[in-house]
Amino acid sequence: MTKRRILVMLRSMYLARVYVTLKPTVNDPQGLTIRGGLHALGFADVASVRAGKYMEIRVDAGDRAAAEAQVDEMCRKLLANPVIEDFRFDLEEAPVTA
Template sequence: MTWLARVYVTLKPVVNDPQGLTIRQALADLGFGSVRQVRSGKYFEIQLEAPDRDAAEAQVDAFCRRLLANPVIEDYRFEVEQLSPARA
């Protein structure tokens, strides 16, 4: 069974985000003064094989812990969705 996981990795709120600050400034320079805050992060779409939803979620959690996120400075969350049989 094929699953699609959408993974969001964000910096923890206490961690400085120079990329986000730069984007906020760039938006201000473009005339968008309404922007209060920008936080940057990473996004991954992962297709994987797993027998059921629990197994798929356990695998994606392991991907995040072992590779995709740095637990010292980053948080992660994800959603898992079953791909239709036609795409599997």
């Protein structure tokens, strides 16, 4: 019982902020549509819009390196399409309660 509690205390919650963007050479119809909408609203100075995805992921891990490895693998396997998208993320230790 004591051993189990110690194991729980050694783990931390990490918050990963993941940014997925289309590669620069890939067409972005969603971004073009947003730009069109902004122009129609009078924002004539908008030169370009690129649309992407943003995710906040809470992951329970033993340490920062383990959390980073997990999030990297998640991005490669599910969150981003490596053929047309790039991803990056940052990681911070988060309170478990939040």
